[in-house]
Amino acid sequence: MIGPRPVTIKDVAREAGVSYSTVSRVLNGYPHIHPDKRRRVLEAVDRLGYSVNLQARSLAGGHSQVIGLIVHDLGNPYTAQVVQSIDEALARAEYELVLHTTHGHHHKEAVYVDILTRGMVDGLMMLIPLGPTPYLQQLHERRFPYVIICDHQQYDDFSPTVSTTSRQGAYDVMRYLIALGHRRIGFITGRPDFISAAERLEAYKAALAAYGLPLDPALIYTGDYQYRAAYTATNALLDLPQPPTAIFAANDLSAFAVYDVARSRGLRVPDDLSVAGFDDVPQSAYMHPALTTVRQPLLAMGEAATRLLMDTIADPSRPAERIVLPTELIIRESCQPPAHSERPFKPSAQPKGE
Amino acid sequence: MIGPRPVTIKDVAREAGVSYSTVSRVLNGYPHIHPDKRRRVLEAVDRLGYSVNLQARSLAGGHSQVIGLIVHDLGNPYTAQVVQSIDEALARAEYELVLHTTHGHHHKEAVYVDILTRGMVDGLMMLIPLGPTPYLQQLHERRFPYVIICDHQQYDDFSPTVSTTSRQGAYDVMRYLIALGHRRIGFITGRPDFISAAERLEAYKAALAAYGLPLDPALIYTGDYQYRAAYTATNALLDLPQPPTAIFAANDLSAFAVYDVARSRGLRVPDDLSVAGFDDVPQSAYMHPALTTVRQPLLAMGEAATRLLMDTIADPSRPAERIVLPTELIIRESCQPPAHSERPFKPSAQPKGE
DNA sequence: ATAATAATTGCAAACGTTTGCAAGACCGCT
DNA sequence: AGCGGTCTTGCAAACGTTTGCAATTATTAT
Numbered sequence: 001m002i003g004p005r006p007v008t009i010k011d012v013a014r015e016a017g018v019s020y021s022t023v024s025r026v027l028n029g030y031p032h033i034h035p036d037k038r039r040r041v042l043e044a045v046d047r048l049g050y051s052v053n054l055q056a057r058s059l060a061g062g063h064s065q066v067i068g069l070i071v072h073d074l075g076n077p078y079t080a081q082v083v084q085s086i087d088e089a090l091a092r093a094e095y096e097l098v099l100h101t102t103h104g105h106h107h108k109e110a111v112y113v114d115i116l117t118r119g120m121v122d123g124l125m126m127l128i129p130l131g132p133t134p135y136l137q138q139l140h141e142r143r144f145p146y147v148i149i150c151d152h153q154q155y156d157d158f159s160p161t162v163s164t165t166s167r168q169g170a171y172d173v174m175r176y177l178i179a180l181g182h183r184r185i186g187f188i189t190g191r192p193d194f195i196s197a198a199e200r201l202e203a204y205k206a207a208l209a210a211y212g213l214p215l216d217p218a219l220i221y222t223g224d225y226q227y228r229a230a231y232t233a234t235n236a237l238l239d240l241p242q243p244p245t246a247i248f249a250a251n252d253l254s255a256f257a258v259y260d261v262a263r264s265r266g267l268r269v270p271d272d273l274s275v276a277g278f279d280d281v282p283q284s285a286y287m288h289p290a291l292t293t294v295r296q297p298l299l300a301m302g303e304a305a306t307r308l309l310m311d312t313i314a315d316p317s318r319p320a321e322r323i324v325l326p327t328e329l330i331i332r333e334s335c336q337p338p339a340h341s342e343r344p345f346k347p348s349a350q351p352k353g354e
Numbered sequence: 355m356i357g358p359r360p361v362t363i364k365d366v367a368r369e370a371g372v373s374y375s376t377v378s379r380v381l382n383g384y385p386h387i388h389p390d391k392r393r394r395v396l397e398a399v400d401r402l403g404y405s406v407n408l409q410a411r412s413l414a415g416g417h418s419q420v421i422g423l424i425v426h427d428l429g430n431p432y433t434a435q436v437v438q439s440i441d442e443a444l445a446r447a448e449y450e451l452v453l454h455t456t457h458g459h460h461h462k463e464a465v466y467v468d469i470l471t472r473g474m475v476d477g478l479m480m481l482i483p484l485g486p487t488p489y490l491q492q493l494h495e496r497r498f499p500y501v502i503i504c505d506h507q508q509y510d511d512f513s514p515t516v517s518t519t520s521r522q523g524a525y526d527v528m529r530y531l532i533a534l535g536h537r538r539i540g541f542i543t544g545r546p547d548f549i550s551a552a553e554r555l556e557a558y559k560a561a562l563a564a565y566g567l568p569l570d571p572a573l574i575y576t577g578d579y580q581y582r583a584a585y586t587a588t589n590a591l592l593d594l595p596q597p598p599t600a601i602f603a604a605n606d607l608s609a610f611a612v613y614d615v616a617r618s619r620g621l622r623v624p625d626d627l628s629v630a631g632f633d634d635v636p637q638s639a640y641m642h643p644a645l646t647t648v649r650q651p652l653l654a655m656g657e658a659a660t661r662l663l664m665d666t667i668a669d670p671s672r673p674a675e676r677i678v679l680p681t682e683l684i685i686r687e688s689c690q691p692p693a694h695s696e697r698p699f700k701p702s703a704q705p706k707g708e
Numbered sequence: 709a710t711a712a713t714a715a716t717t718g719c720a721a722a723c724g725t726t727t728g729c730a731a732g733a734c735c736g737c738t
Numbered sequence: 739a740g741c742g743g744t745c746t747t748g749c750a751a752a753c754g755t756t757t758g759c760a761a762t763t764a765t766t767a768t
Contacts, residue, residue, distance in 0.1 A: 018717085018718090019717065019718045019719080020718090021717075021718060021719080021720095022716085022717065022718075025716095025717090031715090032714085032715050032716055032717090033715095033716070033717090034715085034716065034717090037716090037717090056723090058723090059722090059723045059724065059725090060722075060723055061722080061723065119723085119724085
């Protein structure tokens with residue numbers, strides 16, 4: 001790289017006729033500066049087009065104004081949305097974003113955490129679908145500011161987290177389906193090693209139990225949040241001697257697969273088969289019929305996480321706050337009472353354990 | 355931030371019984387090192403769990419191993435896909451990614467370029483839908499490695515670029531539609547200030563002209579690549595006294611809006627209205643009917659751009675390479691010959707100006 | 709006026725690394 | 739044994755900034 005030597009703090013100092021430490025202090029909002037010199041410095045900065053070298057600032061013990069974000073997979077809309085809102089919130093707070101994707105390789109997390117927290121960033125946000133890990137303990141002990149974003153609530157007790165009531169969301173879907181009169185509800189799970197998948201499965205079972213419905217293991221098919229697996233799952237479910245009248249897919253993408261299988265078999269949604277998803281990705285509203293699903297407050301999650309991290313950076317020893325954001329059942333067109341039910345099933349007024 | 359002082363190169367040196375410069379050289383693959391010392395250093399690194407401080411390395415004139423990526427908007431699937439593939443390619447090359455979104459604010463680009471190229475990154479990638487700008491000229495003069503990614507080809511003559519034959523792609527759609535027998539083809543444009551939008555509009559007109567079809571301005575409706583505008587556009591198009599038999603939307607998202615409007619009016623796609631999109635976002639294959647569209651090689655674009663940037667970093671004065679990747683017409687189910695055409699229109703064997 | 713206090717400033721050290729330079733060790737030759 | 743050369747190695751300077759310390763100057767209270 002060639003060309004004009006970048007202008008440094010010393011150039012500004014010379015131009016303004018002050019020492020370079022004064023320039024630094026002006027730039028960092030240090031209180032006791034003579035107004036006259038402050039003005040001269042600011043003018044020189046402007047004239048020379050100076051901007052700070054973040055590496056040097058960070059090395060010298062200042063802040064880097066950079067936040068690290070580690071995500072599991074950029075490819076799905078869920079992540080993309082959260083990342084976007086974090087990015088926007090961070091931009092407002094004048095922070096840069098260093099993005100790291102583990103591409104599903106769990107073991108890379110620790111490596112990235114190590115690289116990033118080694119002076120490169122002022123704080124860390126992690127959007128990972130798995131449970132607590134040893135490096136969080138270290139981070140906590142080092143008082144390094146970080147925030148966990150997840151869609152499940154089960155976590156350690158020292159990490160600041162932003163999560164959603166997604167377990168409740170899954171429960172809500174089930175309650176809705178049951179209230180419509182469905183008694184055989186198929187469930188396509190998420191990727192089993194993700195805690196969110198386990199939580200939704202739990203909710204499925206809990207709702208069944210609460211309303212006194214039998215749990216038929218044949219109705220539960222293990223997916224992985226991807227289209228392919230859900231496609232297979234749906235076929236298996238519909239091939240059952242006693243197929244379900246409704247299918248609850250652990251995420252919207254899986255629900256799309258249910259749509260397609262239904263269509264390929266000449267089944268109409270919702271007339272012949274009710275379908276519910278989870279996440280409310282933008283596409284879900286455009287599908288036909290529009291998908292009934294659970295909305296996760298993705299934008300709010302990113303914003304809350306950013307705010308939480310900013311607070312933690314401001315005071316690294318503040319107690320870990322845990323923000324839980326509400327999910328919302330979005331009722332659209334993909335569910336109706338089952339074809340051959342005489343009347344919608346009325347759940348008892350007060351189901352146990354809700 | 356508290357806790358154990360991070361282990362530095364000096365700690366490693368002490369542990370291995372060598373000088374710290376030797377450690378640095380080992381770590382940077384310097385050739386003339388005694389095998390014995392190299393081993394001792396590597397062992398010490400392992401034992402102490404050392405990893406380099408990128409700020410310091412970068413400050414001292416080394417490489418930061420960080421690449422900056424400036425995108426216009428993370429929210430759309432197009433960008434998300436390209437970013438993902440860049441991220442993967444970069445990870446393979448052992449680079450970090452600093453991501454910047456301008457959120458559509460054109461003027462922020464220059465600011466981000468300035469911040470990032472000020473030592474923070476070794477190279478820059480820009481995914482921006484607009485034309486050449488002054489800061490590119492500067493970057494070029496400074497010999498700072500950068501790559502432009504765009505889906506249009508018109509650019510300056512010194513910037514390394516990765517682009518697609520998207521103009522040809524639009525032309526292909528039109529040729530296909532015309533070959534099916536459509537004579538009144540509606541066009542919903544992209545955001546007018548994006549060059550890609552202008553290129554596609556040009557292609558639309560060029561195809562019409564090449565096949566001797568009249569250009570009816572009423573059939574061209576200005577959109578902005580978003581759902582909302584396309585929805586309005588479709589309604590306007592279908593309200594025409596002589597509505598089109600096919601609609602070509604400048605991107606898939608807009609095509610989805612066409613689907614919905616058609617549905618809301620009781621029109622069947624493709625029986626009553628043919629629809630074609632552009633981009634081939636993943637969702638397009640799942641729609642019903644599956645959308646005929648133009649696939650942009652998003653993954654290949656990310657990879658090519660990364661490779662190009664790596665090459666440029668290795669030799670900053672190499673001549674600007676321009677990679678043009680082919681688009682591909684993906685014929686699915688959303689188009690068929692118009693309802694009332696007696697027979698498919700046969701374009702002359704050799705249309706002019708193709 | 710004078711002492712005490714507060715505001716303002718500059719110097720120099722530090723942050724963790726890379727790298728030019730020079731010195732020492734080692735090699736194969738004659 | 740002595741010479742020129744190539745390997746290895748360590749020292750020290752540099753990268754651009756922040757910040758503790760001490761010195762200087764302005765302000766206030768007595």
